Amino acid sequence: MKFKIYRYDGEEEDYDTYEVPHEEGQTILDALFYVQENLDDSLSFRYSCRGAVCGSCAMLIDKVPRLACRTQVEKVKEQKSELEHYKALDQGEKLSEDQILVEPLPHLEVEKDLIVDMEKFYENYEKIEPYLKSEKEPEKEHRMDSETVNELEEYTNCILCAACFGSCPVNGEDEDYFGPAALAKLYRFHIDPRDSEDRLELADEENGWWACDFYTNCKKVCPKDVPPNFSIGKARQELKEEKDDED
Numbered sequence: 363m364k365f366k367i368y369r370y371d372g373e374e375e376d377y378d379t380y381e382v383p384h385e386e387g388q389t390i391l392d393a394l395f396y397v398q399e400n401l402d403d404s405l406s407f408r409y410s411c412r413g414a415v416c417g418s419c420a421m422l423i424d425k426v427p428r429l430a431c432r433t434q435v436e437k438v439k440e441q442k443s444e445l446e447h448y449k450a451l452d453q454g455e456k457l458s459e460d461q462i463l464v465e466p467l468p469h470l471e472v473e474k475d476l477i478v479d480m481e482k483f484y485e486n487y488e489k490i491e492p493y494l495k496s497e498k499e500p501e502k503e504h505r506m507d508s509e510t511v512n513e514l515e516e517y518t519n520c521i522l523c524a525a526c527f528g529s530c531p532v533n534g535e536d537e538d539y540f541g542p543a544a545l546a547k548l549y550r551f552h553i554d555p556r557d558s559e560d561r562l563e564l565a566d567e568e569n570g571w572w573a574c575d576f577y578t579n580c581k582k583v584c585p586k587d588v589p590p591n592f593s594i595g596k597a598r599q600e601l602k603e604e605k606d607d608e609d
Contacts, residue, residue: 363381363382363461365382365393365397365462366378366455366463366464367379367475367476369405370466370475372474378402382396382397383396388434388436389430389431389432389433389434390433390462390464391412391419392435393462394407394430394464405475405476406474407421407430407476407477408476409430412431414432416521417521417523417524417525418523419431420467421464421465421466421467422450422467422468423464424439424443425445425451425457426443426445426529426583427467427525427526427583429585432585435462439459439462445529445577447531448529448579449468449531449534450528453468466478467525468534469533469534470528480524482537486540486543487522487543487547489564490540490544490545490551490564490565492548492551494554495551495557495559496556496558497558500556504555504556517546517553517593518550519587520543520547521585521586522543525584526541526579526581526583527542528583529579529580529582530580531575531577531579532574532577536569539569539570539573540569542574542594543580543590544565546588546594548561548562548593549561550593562600562601565597566601571597571601576591576594576595
């Protein structure tokens with residue numbers, strides 16, 4: 363299989379094409395390792411767990427943000443893009459049926475080849491103060507019903523891979539937008555009965571809850587099926603109801 367891979371050395375950008383022998387069950391990350399170990403040891407990419415847990419290997423694969431470690435080569439062409447208002451589809455190299463296109467995540471500065479600078483993504487994450495805040499130390503364990511636990515798990519499953527950030531048209535146009543991952547995490551703390559602060563206010567601003575245009579790209583690309591669009595919609599509704607009550 364041919365792979366067309368984005369290259370950037372800090373000054374110039376280009377694309378290099380490599381022929382990689384196919385093996386059953388081969389992932390995009392496996393193919394990148396083959397290139398690095400056998401064809402071009404200068405190729406740079408980020409990875410860690412190789413088991414879809416750490417989120418390090420998120421990249422643009424055939425114009426869709428995905429985890430390289432869980433995306434199988436033989437299935438890439440079967441999974442057509444359903445992303446909306448997504449400028450990355452029209453930028454860079456064009457898709458081709460006889461090769462797989464691998465590029466860095468959009469909306470983040472490229473450091474080298476497929477490695478992007480995650481600083482902006484984590485800055486947005488830190489804005490939402492992602493840790494439990496309780497008024498006092500609990501005297502015994504907190505008990506939660508199964509419904510609450512299940513709702514929390516929808517959002518705690520996020521692995522901060524930034525695939526949603528790279529797929530979001532709003533993030534591509536507004537660098538101050540919190541982004542889907544940060545807002546989903548904020549909502550996760552808002553619904554946690556162990557937390558004692560009003561979390562929704564942290565993003566009650568133009569670049570927070572209210573900036574989302576509900577393209578739902580975030581939900582479509584999330585490798586853990588986290589639904590940021592649902593949390594944003596629910597948060598907006600709660601804030602509207604609070605303001606209506608005040609009036």
